[in-house]
Amino acid sequence: MSVLTFKGGIHPPDKKELAKDKSVRPANIPQRVVIPLSQHVGAPCKPLVSIGQEIKKGEVIGEPGGFVSAPVHSSVSGKVIAIGEFPNAMGRMITSVVVENNGKEEWTPLKDEPDYMSLSPEELKEKIKAAGIVGLGGAAFPTSVKLSPPKEKPIDTVVINGAECEPYLTADYRLMIERPREVIDGLKILMKTVGVTRGFVGIEDNKPDAVDKMKDAAKGETGIEVCSLKVKYPQGAEKMLIKAVTGREVPARGLPMDVKVVVQNVGTAVAVYEAARFGKPLIERVVTVTGEGIGNPSNLMVRIGTLVSGLIDECGGFKNGVGKVIAGGPMMGFALSTLDVPVTKGTSGILVIPEEGVVHAEDFQPCIRCGRCVDVCPMSLMPSMLSVLSEKGRYEEAKEYNLFDCFECGSCAFVCPSKRPIVQLVRLAKSLVKP
Amino acid sequence: MEAIKKEHELIVAVSPHVKSEETVSRIMWSVNLSLLPAVVMGAYFFGIKAVLVVSLCIVTAVLSEYIFERALKRTVTINDGSAFLTGLLLGMNLPASLWSFSPFTIHVPIIGSFVAVIITKQLFGGLGYNVFNPALIGRAFLLISFPRLMTIWTEPSAAFLSFDAKTTATPLGIMKEEGVGKLMEVFGDKMNLYTQLLVGHRAGSIGEVSALALLIGASFLLFRRYITWHIPFSFLGTAALLAWIFGGKDPATGKLILFSGDPVVHLLSGGLLLGAFFMATDYVTCPTLKKGQIIFGIGCGTLTMLIRLAGGYPEGVMFAILIMNCFAPIIDRGFRTKVFGAVKAKESKK
Numbered sequence: 164m165s166v167l168t169f170k171g172g173i174h175p176p177d178k179k180e181l182a183k184d185k186s187v188r189p190a191n192i193p194q195r196v197v198i199p200l201s202q203h204v205g206a207p208c209k210p211l212v213s214i215g216q217e218i219k220k221g222e223v224i225g226e227p228g229g230f231v232s233a234p235v236h237s238s239v240s241g242k243v244i245a246i247g248e249f250p251n252a253m254g255r256m257i258t259s260v261v262v263e264n265n266g267k268e269e270w271t272p273l274k275d276e277p278d279y280m281s282l283s284p285e286e287l288k289e290k291i292k293a294a295g296i297v298g299l300g301g302a303a304f305p306t307s308v309k310l311s312p313p314k315e316k317p318i319d320t321v322v323i324n325g326a327e328c329e330p331y332l333t334a335d336y337r338l339m340i341e342r343p344r345e346v347i348d349g350l351k352i353l354m355k356t357v358g359v360t361r362g363f364v365g366i367e368d369n370k371p372d373a374v375d376k377m378k379d380a381a382k383g384e385t386g387i388e389v390c391s392l393k394v395k396y397p398q399g400a401e402k403m404l405i406k407a408v409t410g411r412e413v414p415a416r417g418l419p420m421d422v423k424v425v426v427q428n429v430g431t432a433v434a435v436y437e438a439a440r441f442g443k444p445l446i447e448r449v450v451t452v453t454g455e456g457i458g459n460p461s462n463l464m465v466r467i468g469t470l471v472s473g474l475i476d477e478c479g480g481f482k483n484g485v486g487k488v489i490a491g492g493p494m495m496g497f498a499l500s501t502l503d504v505p506v507t508k509g510t511s512g513i514l515v516i517p518e519e520g521v522v523h524a525e526d527f528q529p530c531i532r533c534g535r536c537v538d539v540c541p542m543s544l545m546p547s548m549l550s551v552l553s554e555k556g557r558y559e560e561a562k563e564y565n566l567f568d569c570f571e572c573g574s575c576a577f578v579c580p581s582k583r584p585i586v587q588l589v590r591l592a593k594s595l596v597k598p
Numbered sequence: 599m600e601a602i603k604k605e606h607e608l609i610v611a612v613s614p615h616v617k618s619e620e621t622v623s624r625i626m627w628s629v630n631l632s633l634l635p636a637v638v639m640g641a642y643f644f645g646i647k648a649v650l651v652v653s654l655c656i657v658t659a660v661l662s663e664y665i666f667e668r669a670l671k672r673t674v675t676i677n678d679g680s681a682f683l684t685g686l687l688l689g690m691n692l693p694a695s696l697w698s699f700s701p702f703t704i705h706v707p708i709i710g711s712f713v714a715v716i717i718t719k720q721l722f723g724g725l726g727y728n729v730f731n732p733a734l735i736g737r738a739f740l741l742i743s744f745p746r747l748m749t750i751w752t753e754p755s756a757a758f759l760s761f762d763a764k765t766t767a768t769p770l771g772i773m774k775e776e777g778v779g780k781l782m783e784v785f786g787d788k789m790n791l792y793t794q795l796l797v798g799h800r801a802g803s804i805g806e807v808s809a810l811a812l813l814i815g816a817s818f819l820l821f822r823r824y825i826t827w828h829i830p831f832s833f834l835g836t837a838a839l840l841a842w843i844f845g846g847k848d849p850a851t852g853k854l855i856l857f858s859g860d861p862v863v864h865l866l867s868g869g870l871l872l873g874a875f876f877m878a879t880d881y882v883t884c885p886t887l888k889k890g891q892i893i894f895g896i897g898c899g900t901l902t903m904l905i906r907l908a909g910g911y912p913e914g915v916m917f918a919i920l921i922m923n924c925f926a927p928i929i930d931r932g933f934r935t936k937v938f939g940a941v942k943a944k945e946s947k948k
Contacts (some may be wrong), residue, residue, distance in 0.1 A: 170938075175616055230900045254610075330616065402938065415939040486609050493615040514615075521609050523615045528678075529726030531622060534886040542938040547886060565937045573614030580620045581726075587612040 166207075166363075168393035169403040171541040173574045175371060175396055175494065182333045182460040183455040185342060189464045190450075191477055196238050196468030197249050198224065199257040202507040203297040204304045207229030212258060216243045219271040221444050223295075224260050233305040236294040238466035240445040241265040252490035252497050252504050259268035259505070262468070274442040284356045287439055289355070293437035294438035295445045295508075299430035300324055300335075300399065301491055303509035306431055310356045312420040318357040319423040322408050323350050323432050325366040325373065326392060326399030326464050329492025332512040334449040335429040337462045339366065339373040342433055343380035349432030350387060352439050357425055360386045365408045368575045369394040371523050396494060397572040401426045403541050415568050430511075451505055456485050456515035465506050471513055472502035494573045511542075528581035536575035536585065542568050546575035546585045558596045561589075567598045622725070626679030629826055632815035633686055633876065639798045639808035643754035645693035647761060648804040651697050651707055652689030658711035659685030666720050680725050684714050687733035687877060691807020691869065691916070692740070695750040695765070703747050710736040730923045731883045734916050741916075751801035768801045770869040774912040779849045780858065795866035806869040816875035825879040828891040829898075833874040836899025838865055844907055870902065871914035885921045890929040897922045 199206035208225025212218055219238050225235035237260075245261040276282070282290075292307035312318055323346065327335040339346060350362045364381070366374050368391045377389045392398050392407050402413045404426060411422040413564055419426050427435070432450060437443040453460040458479020465474065471488065475481065490498040490510055506513075536546035544565050552561040569589050577586040626694025640648045665683040667674045675681070690709050696703050714736030719728045741748045752763035753772070768792075772781050785791035794800055798808025806812075819825045838861035845859020864870065878884060878898050885894050898918045 175618075188670065245922075275844075308944045324631040406938075412939050415937045417939060447747075485607075487611070487615060488608055489613075491614055495613050496615065497613070498608070498610045498615065500608055512835070516615060518609075521611075522615070528622055529724065531726045531881045532884075532886050533625070534888075535620075537886055537935065540935075544937060545886070545935055568937050568939075571613070577614050577616065578618050580618075580622045580625055582617060582621070584612060587616065590612070 166210065166393045167390055167407040168395055168398065169406045169541055171539050171543065171574070172395035172397065173539050174394070175576050177394070178331045178453075179333050179336070181455075182451050182462055183336065185333075185337075185460065185462050187337045187449050187462045190466070190469060190474065192239060192264060192268075192466055193469050193473050195244075196237060196262050196264065196466060197259050197505040198238065198262065198468040199249065199251055199259040199505060199507055200225040200235055201257050202303060202467070204302060205229060205233070205308070206283045207258065208232065208235050210246055210258070210338065212243045212246075212247060212260060214243055217241070217482050218243060218262065219269045221271040221273065221446055223444075224262075228240060231305055231308050233297050233307070235260075236295055236444040236446050237262055238468050239264040240267050240269040241476065250501060250504055251507065252374060252499060252501055252510065254497075254500055269482075276440060276442065280351070280355065280589070282439070284358060286553055287352055289357045290438050290442065294299075294434070294443065295429060296434045296438060297445070298428055299434065299448055299508065299511065300428035301495070301511050303507070306427065306435065309425055309427070310353070312357075314423075316420045317423060318420060318425055319361060320409060320425075321353045321357060321359060322404060322424055322426045323361045323362070323364040323429055324399055324404055324588040325364050325370075325377070325429045326404055327370075327429075328367060328394075328399040329494055329496075329511070330396070330398045330513050331453050332492050333449045333453070333462055334511050336370055336373055337379055338429050338433055338449060339370070343376040345433045345436045346377065346429055347384060347387065348379045349427075349434070349436035351384070352435050353425065353427055353432065354386070362387045363391045363408045365392050365404050366390070367392050367394045367398055396574065397541055400541065400570060401495070401513055402571060411459070415565070417537065422424070427437060434589045434593070446587075448506070448508060448510070450474065450510055451512040452515075453512060454515035455520055456481055456483050456517035458482050462513050467508060468505045470502065471499065471506065472507075474506070474513055475502060482513060483519065485515060486518035486521035487514075487516040489514040489516065491585050495571065502549060522582075527569055527583045528529050530583060532583055533580060535578040535580065535581060539574040539578050541574065542570065544569055546589070549592065550575075550583050550585040550588045553592040558592045561592045562598075566592055566596070569593075617696055622680070622714065623678040625824055626683050628822060629819065629876070630642075630679055630683050630686060632818045633690065633805065635811035635814045636805045636808055636872070637690060639696070639802035639811040640690065641758075643798055643807060643938070644752065644763075644804055645758045646753065647697040648694040651692055651694055652686065652804060653706070654697075655689035655692070655711045656682055656685035658708045659688070659715045662712050662715050663720065666716055670934045672724075672732060675725065678725065678948040681715055684719065684732045684736070685711050687805075688714050688736045690872065691733060691737045691803045693751055694750050694804050695763070696747065703744075706740055706747055709743075710740040713739045726882055728882055729879050730920055731880050734877060734920050737916055738920060750899070753801060754799050754807070760801055766801045768912065769795065769863070770906065770912040773863070774906075777847060777852070778863070781863070792862060792866065795863070800867070802867070803869060806872045809866045809871055812871040812875065816871070819875065819879075825875065826888070826891075828888050829879050829884060829895040830874040832876055832892045832895025833898045833902075834865060834870065836896045837861075837870060837902050840900065840903035840907075841865075844903070864903070864906070869915040871883075873919055874898070878919050878922070883926060884924045885929040885933070887930060887933045887935065890926075890933040893929055893933075894922050894926060897925065
């Protein structure tokens with residue numbers, strides 16, 4: 164059997180054993196949730212509620228601010244007590260709605276639809292849009308927009324991303340183990356909305372049990388194939404996944420739709436199913452709280468707007484002296500400066516690295532041109548040149564080395580023996596020149 | 599006022615938050631280690647003088663780097679193993695006869711080491727910025743400045759503590775001056791010649807004589823992926839091919855007979871193995887991209903044989919690598935990587 168994969172990539176220790184066998188359990192519902200009105204790529208939402216207003220669980224509190232946007236719903240029932248600027252995981256100040264939970268868990272009326280597969284693609288897309296679903300893998304791109312490609316870009320394949328190539332994270336893995344049927348149903352809905360008959364689920368082969376579960380669930384479905392992919396970071400990057408599963412190469416600076424593919428994360432597929440079947444808006448998601456620095460690594464179903472500090476307490480608090488707390492995985496996640504930031508739709512994990520495990524990067528050395536970064540770059544760039552040019556302030560020249568094709572997976576910085584902050588230098592250059 | 603609960607002090611940094619354990623110093627010390635078998639064999643054949651020459655080079659290299667960096671108030675980098683490696687490689691490329699008080703030649707290795715570390719590396723900005731392989735510039739400088747002292751070769755002997763040794767010529771020297779026939783005469787027969795070259799029982803620079811020991815070190819580097827096959831194999835392959843095509847002469851008339859050369863003798867003698875596996879592969883001074891590395895290796899092999907067969911020196915590895923070092927940046931520009939999706943992008947524009 165040929166092994167499905169891509170060229171380049173790295174093998175960081177996967178550390179999934181910490182949280183892999185912990186079933187998803189509901190997290191404590193906080194007294195207060197802070198719900199940012201911008202949790203997605205695209206225009207922020209406009210608030211629809213005012214301070215003092217009583218709202219129900221699942222009620223829309225922010226309406227989309229443009230085409231590329233997604234509505235935001237309340238994750239608890241209660242009273243709006245503040246609308247203002249609060250920090251998010253990236254350290255930016257975002258207009259957010261603070262809701263005081265009244266503990267009643269009253270749902271806003273939802274439309275049950277047992278026969279959802281008889282709906283038209285347009286109706287299904289409308290349900291997905293209304294539910295505020297965005298890509299749950301981390302990028303948080305509005306799903307309904309991905310499902311509405313322009314006419315000249317026909318789609319023939321939907322790929323469900325179950326690679327979960329970031330070390331430590333197990334949220335998607337748990338979903339595939341616990342709710343494989345819903346993942347497949349979500350995929351079928353996605354296939355219907357874009358009018359295709361071919362669907363794939365791509366899973367790294369370090370999760371053979373997930374592959375088996377998904378294969379069982381897909382049994383008897385026509386046109387759906389579950390693929391086992393070689394374990395290699397960043398297998399879950401959209402372009403690498405498409406290459407591995409379909410053999411197609413997304414053009415440089417292009418989008419998956421340029422090769423007739425739509426990619427959605429496992430968690431997104433489940434959310435899509437729940438939106439179509441029950442009309443349920445996206446108000447909670449699975450978050451892996453893990454790392455050597457947390458007392459009790461867990462996979463939790465967390466209400467959007469729950470503060471990270473609450474999750475840390477619930478998972479046994481810090482141990483071994485806290486060093487970094489990261490929203491997302493260790494390769495592409497954001498290090499938090501404060502624990503008072505909310506879980507958003509894109510938060511796949513909270514990773515706690517103890518102080519002794521933190522790699523300090525301040526004393527990096529000059530590039531010795533060993534070429535390890537060139538060998539591992541999944542985009543076939545020359546990270547060594549990019550980092551040197553950026554360091555010297557020659558940003559325009561960095562563009563000649565395809566600066567803007569870098570998606571900052573961090574494979575180069577992982578392997579660099581000089582410990583050069585290549586991703587940081589690339590981001591610096593990107594911020595100082597126009598594409 | 600209520601006491602404010604002290605916030606956990608969190609470390610904030612850009613991703614990725616995990617890194618591999620590979621470091622520059624681990625790589626450098628591994629290369630140093632891989633050279634150990636060859637040095638031990640050099641010491642076995644050339645005795646304590648070999649050990650002293652190599653040690654002198656290493657001490658000078660490390661010390662001059664230390665003093666230079668302290669004087670310029672830079673971070674002292676002697677622990678990264680790179681100055682040590684430069685000293686070690688230079689020492690391995692010198693004849694053991696340089697350890698001599700009458701005539702006094704102790705200054706020669708010292709000058710070479712200084713030129714290698716300070717002029718070739720530090721003045722260009724330190725590790726990573728040098729254009730040329732430091733040890734080879736050190737040796738080239740010495741060969742040009744002290745041409746006679748640099749070519750006094752002694753016979754290998756097993757008497758470790760002996761300071762007296764008979765001078766003789768290297769196999770390449772014999773071939774250059776008197777032809778392959780003479781070489782066979784000296785070593786008896788072909789099999790004996792190959793065996794002696796493999797073991798290292800011949801005149802030559804301290805670290806280059808034992809082909810077997812060098813191959814052991816090279817396999818270690820290849821196995822650990824500190825070097826890849828691209829440069830050494832294209833280098834050696836080209837040299838062997840050219841040696842076979844152009845290396846044969848009619849013993850009577852001295853006329854060139856095509857396709858009659860002996861590639862094995864050429865591969866196993868001189869500094870070819872040491873150069874191909876340990877010096878042409880220096881990350882800083884070779885091309886970064888694999889395709890470029892093959893071109894670089896072919897260039898090194900061609901120049902080496904050009905010098906050996908048609909030049910004034912019996913050995914050409916050093917100058918071949920140094921000349922190709924100049925071309926490394928240009929080669930890298932010519933073989934820039936093609937970005938993922940680039941071909942398709944062109945097609946879609948059509």
